[in-house]
Amino acid sequence: MLINGPPGATYDYMLDYMDEIEARLLPLRERGEIERILVRAPRGWGAIENFNGGFVIVNLSDWGSRRAAWPIMNEIRARLADLPGVQAFPVMPQGFGGGGSMDQSMQFVLGGGTYDQLAEWRDTLIEHIRQDNPRLLNLDSDYEENQPQLRVDIDYTRAADLGVTVSEIGSTLETLLGGRTVTRYVDDGQEYDVILEAERGSRPSPRSLDSIMVRSSRSGELVPLSSMVTLTDFAGPSTLNRYNRLRAVTIQANLADGYSMGEALDYLETTADDILPAEVQTDVKGDARDYKEASSATTFLLVLGVVVVFLVLAGQFESFVHPLVIMFTVPLAMIGALLGLGLSGQSLNTYSQVGLVMLVGLAAKNGILIVEFANQLRDAGHAFHEALFEAAVTRLRPIVMTAVTTMAGAIPLIVSSGAGAETRLVLGTVILCGLASATLFTLFVVPVAYDLLARRTGSPGAVARQLDREMAEHPSEQR
Known part of the structure; x- marks a missing residue:
């Protein structure tokens, strides 16, 4: 089950909702239909973690002691439908071919054009699907242009006059607002990262530049970053994806019970040909491919x-x-x-x-x-x-x-x-x-x-x- 929070949501924000989701699923476990619930946040297996996302793995009990999987998944969807603040997408991994992927079963790719055009085509197609085909559930896309971000603009002349380098400004912001790995140590043959970061309770806000100091190499004094740095808020995409060397946006959906993959593919391909411009290139990936x-x-x-x-x-x-x-x-x-x-x-x-x-x-x-x-x-x-x-x-x-x-x-x-x-x-x-x-x-x-x-x-x-x-x-x- 995929859990998506609002863009820019923090780990602490998601943790509260993951606990709430687990509590809503426990009655199914008490009835004996669910054997195990694994909750994880943030979502991600590699170096890049999705802090505004999480996932839940639900292991069903033995076939003889529960209902079929589809009714259970529909009940889970109903239990989480009114959960404010996050979106929960139950996903049933395919028995073969998909390799147990956590992605939604239908992944329809729109390619070509600029990202602004792709976003417009995506919105047109999703709106049409929502009005015309209720058997495609949990419609979403991998392109979110509302990720809150901060742009750091450095006054290089002022920084040079104060004896502060750009690398010092960057490392200071990284350490106090996030964290960075400075070294590793070995204990009983295991390597551990040593992460330098500010204490979470007293971590300064990005807007509190007056409270963030950096030492001048010229005078040796601490200089507030506000004297050489300005911040600008803007919203932009968190990722810019490509597929087959083209700019691409992937529309994701789950299939309703009884709605086959072939029927869904025929519908999406026909609909895209009818309502989207001729320059749009379509493809599929994941289970659909x-x-x-x-x-x-x-x-x-x-x-x-x-x-x-x-x-x-x-x-x-x-x-x-x-x-x-x-x-x-x-x-x-x-x-x-x-x-x-x-x-x-x-x-x-x-x-x-x-x-x-x-x-x-x-x-x-x-x-x-x-x-x-x-x-x-x-x-x-x-x-x-x-x-x-x-x-x-x-x-x-x-x-x-x-x-x-x-x-x-x-x-x-x-x-x-x-x-x-x-x-x-x-x-x-x-x-x-x-x-x-x-x-x-x-x-x-x-x-x-x-x-x-x-x-x-x-x-x-x-x-x-x-x-x-x-x-x-x-x-x-x-x-």
């Missing part, structure tokens, strides 16, 4: 699977026509799978795409049974239509038996519960509905396709068998 890359890879695998199955069948049947007839079952399975996903309220995600790849081989099996048996009957001397009709009738039972067996194996995936049940449900729905559709329509589509395309074809090895018969009938001609 992982999703796009995974979808592209799955689409490639789906096409590759169709091609490989077709080539293998072409080698087995020694023909390109028979595999083409068999592959008519694949679109039938895909249509049934997509209808099943739509009717059950499921989305086309990575798991469903994996199921579609599996359907390529499972659906082709039905066509193979009919085409292969029809070829055998034609070799045995049956007329074309007679062989085709008998193949469809005779192969009905094995097609139904194998299909029902496979579909029965998908039922446990659909009715399962517990951790990961949502992913198994999607996979089972694709297999069950896809095979049901392929089995139902194969007996109609494959015979028609065979009649239209394969009338002038023979079975594998037909030419070799004809040659053997001719040689057997005319043995004298072999000499």
Whole structure:
């Protein structure tokens, strides 16, 4: 859970709110739905700390002793919605791909132009989303131009006359208003930083320049900084980000329960094209980028699977026509799978795409049974239509038996519960509905396709068998 305070908020300010957030989450722990709560402020793992931010890691209890994660996250969002002074964004890390990132799941990047233009485009897009799409939650961006800052202007002539250097002014302000590492010491093999800073209780205000003294190297006397330094307040961005070498602003959001990443990406890309200028360049990062890359890879695998199955069948049947007839079952399975996903309220995600790849081989099996048996009957001397009709009738039972067996194996995936049940449900729905559709329509589509395309074809090895018969009938001609 990400916690953002107002720009310029101090550590002490955030600490009070982090304690309040922890107190609001404790009832969930007392109910046994939360196992552990880790609260940290400031936010940041490296040398740069975000003092006006923090985060909370909530470890849920075992699946059997709690509700699903989405209802718990919605309750947490409701408990923290009226918390004044900070913004709290519950985030559910992705199971794979994102690596447990604390960022919000949707990160949509606007690039190009100046930062002022980017801020204007950001405001336009966010305002439109808030009015048009309530399924994108906790809208925010990584560009905040209202960070309170102080500009220090030094009168270099006056400082030189007083015998004070710029480095002395800088180190004095750093030490008294912040702190600086002056050395390290070693204890039991561990190194510790020695930080020189003013006592927090008596630390001077940046505006109290009269109380901040620096020693003159010329006279040896203490000189107030106010005699050579002026301060100017201004608000500006805390960071200036770039993405793919362009100035960029990232719009972040969480997805509502049941709102898929693919739907959100399509909406954002379409909306940005409609309401933003043509010079705006859009991209995604984080979990959204992982999703796009995974979808592209799955689409490639789906096409590759169709091609490989077709080539293998072409080698087995020694023909390109028979595999083409068999592959008519694949679109039938895909249509049934997509209808099943739509009717059950499921989305086309990575798991469903994996199921579609599996359907390529499972659906082709039905066509193979009919085409292969029809070829055998034609070799045995049956007329074309007679062989085709008998193949469809005779192969009905094995097609139904194998299909029902496979579909029965998908039922446990659909009715399962517990951790990961949502992913198994999607996979089972694709297999069950896809095979049901392929089995139902194969007996109609494959015979028609065979009649239209394969009338002038023979079975594998037909030419070799004809040659053997001719040689057997005319043995004298072999000499």
